[in-house]
Amino acid sequence: MSEKLIPEHIDPFRFAEQQLHLIGIVNISDMKRLEAALQSSDSVVAVDLKFGVDEQSITFLKGHLKTKLTLQCQRCLEPFVYEIISNFALGIVNTLDEAKALPELYEPALAKEGKLALRELIEDEVILNLPIIPKHGADECEVNISLSEAEEKQEKRDNPFKVLESLKDKRK
Ligand SMILES: [Zn+2]
Numbered sequence: 809m810s811e812k813l814i815p816e817h818i819d820p821f822r823f824a825e826q827q828l829h830l831i832g833i834v835n836i837s838d839m840k841r842l843e844a845a846l847q848s849s850d851s852v853v854a855v856d857l858k859f860g861v862d863e864q865s866i867t868f869l870k871g872h873l874k875t876k877l878t879l880q881c882q883r884c885l886e887p888f889v890y891e892i893i894s895n896f897a898l899g900i901v902n903t904l905d906e907a908k909a910l911p912e913l914y915e916p917a918l919a920k921e922g923k924l925a926l927r928e929l930i931e932d933e934v935i936l937n938l939p940i941i942p943k944h945g946a947d948e949c950e951v952n953i954s955l956s957e958a959e960e961k962q963e964k965r966d967n968p969f970k971v972l973e974s975l976k977d978k979r980k
C-alpha cells in the first residue's frame with residue numbers, strides 16, 4: 809500500500825489558511841508512548857485531518873482516526889485486538905490563556921513556535937481512547953471472572969496516561 813505518512817511537525821496556521829485536508833497514516837512504531845502499552849507495534853493509525861478557520865477566527869483541526877491495536881487482556885493475559893474509531897475537534901492556540909478562552913466544542917492543542925507536533929497529537933488521541941483495563945468481552949475471554957470494582961478503581965488511579973486527561977482539563 810502506498811499510504812502517505814503524516815508529517816511529524818506542521819505549521820497549523822498556514823494549513824488552516826489553505827484549508828488543507830490530509831489523509832494518511834502514522835506508524836505505531838513512531839509512537840513510543842503508545843507502543844509501550846501494546847503487545848505488537850506492526851499496525852498503523854489511519855487519519856483524516858481537516859484544517860480551517862471558523863467564523864470566530866479560531867484555527868481548528870477536525871480529525872477522524874481509526875486503528876486496530878493488539879492489547880493484552882488483563883484477565884487471561886492473552887492478546888486481543890481492540891478497535892478505536894474516534895472523531896476530535898481541536899482548537900489550535902499559542903498560549904494557555906488562549907486555550908482557556910476556547911469554546912467547549914474544541915479541545916486545545918498548543919502550538920510551539922508556530923508548529924504543531926502532529927503525530928504526537930494523534931498519539932495523544934489514541935491513548936485517550938485506550939480502555940482503562942484492557943480485557944476481552946466476557947464471551948471471548950479464557951477467564952470467566954470479572955474484576956471487582958475495587959480493582960478497577962485502583963487501576964484508574966495508576967493509569968499513567970491520566971496526566972493527559974488532566975492536561976486537557978486545565979482550561980476549565
Ligand atoms: Zn481475556
